[in-house]
Amino acid sequence: MPQTVSIPLPNSQSAIVLAGYQEENLKVLSRQTGAVVVLRGQELFISGEADQIALCRQLVKSLDSLWSQGKPIDRADILTARQALDTQRQDDLQSLQRDILARNRRGEEIRAKTFRQRQYIKAVQTHDLTFCIGPAGTGKTFLAAVLAVQAFLANQYERLILTRPAVEAGEKLGFLPGDLQQKVNPYLRPLYDALYEFIEPEKIASLMERGVIEVAPIAYMRGRTLNNAFIILDEAQNTTPAQMKMLLTRLGFRSRMVVTGDLTQTDLAPQQSSGLAVAQKILHHVEGIAFCNLTQVDVVRHPLVQRIVAAYEHQDTP
Template sequence: MKRRRARLELVDDRPIRVHRTRFEEERNPPPIQPMTARQAEYLEALGSHPQVIVLGPAGTGKTYIAGTRAADQLRQRRVAKVVITRPNVPSGRSLGFFPGTLEDKIAPWVAPLTETMKERMGEGAFEIAVKAGDIEVVPFEVMRGRTFKNCLVILDEAQNTTPAEIKMFLTRIGDDTQVIINGDVSQTDLRETSGLRTVIHLVKSRMMPIPIVEFGLDDIVRSGICAEWVRAFEEARV
């Protein structure tokens, strides 16, 4: 009995070694570092303005930085919620072909943002936030009547909004909210005037204090292949 008690006491006296889990490490990533001068301008604008418009071709980090910003703001409790939306204008298959609810249908289209957030926050933290309603994907079809307060709202693929749609979106914005409008005016799938072009015109003509960050072909960081093809299509005007 004494030998058993001594063994138990020895075990109890051992120092407990705490191992950091992968989940904990993912919740404390280092600050994002800009890869180009334009990315640095984008990050500075996000840190100092409630509304930011970011334009440019694929592969420049527009969506990645927006998703990372959203994840960090939510993780640090600087906003109560992240709202993600985009217009339902297909460049290929119609939204109606996808199964499930309207929210399920739009989910694949906002995957670039949600996957970035998941990678930044950690999958577990991301799923908890989604279930708690702290991350919400809001289709344009159900946006009317909503007010977004104390949150970060990202409008992706804004070039595919109509003027009426982007007006409806911007008039949903409440207090203590940051808005990121992301798009590429050269890649609209609309047959009518782009709402993004309308907003850019209003900001510039009225000299509104909203930064417009414009990425170019030299800002593409995704890969050399991506840059080569974007440049080829731009030069061919396709």
């Protein structure tokens, strides 16, 4: 027989973060448990069958360390909590919620949202070369940039190098205005955006003028040895095998490199092999190299992104 229970929340801020933007979190809780979840003031009402209510209460309780302190909660947090309940990993979940990777310029906490993201972070911290492969919205580039900036600001590396191939996704570089640097800047925009989360724009400009931070197309890396640097290669699926080999062999002493990409979004010509796919095949068992694979479960952007990724994966399945 359907019943209703309530959970009192300590303050209005807890209610706000638990509900989420436009009460999206309550909708996710409802979809995950089958219960009807309604917030009235500072009290959460859960209605449904006994097992639905029990599961919903468990989920809410597993997020207590976040909402009780007014920390933002989103769909990824709820899905990870559900995964933890299903796999008996509640202790791992608590650790995941406690581990703060960094704080951006606005003081917002940056942390892994999923267990695979946490594995990715640990891999980068313990390997000189890490590959991360996964769909859009899984935090591949952002988390790599966070780790790079934190290590750079802690003086662990002298330089921060962010690079990606300037491959057109439907446009032609020749028709864009400006010189070569201005033409490729749109392709490097996501890397700039990650930097701006942690370093004042004026300071970034100064560091770039001094060559301490370098954001450049992969072609600029040829013939160099990158010592004492943290290097990120983004959009690696758009490298050719020769470009990938060239960059990987630039890795110098006291340096660390992270290679990120999505093999489902290759903009190369149909007959051209992806350097990322070739590297995954050749280097998968090489000692000292970490490979991390993120999936649609790890998408931490707008909820629609995960559904879009899932739809495309379904369409591509033979």
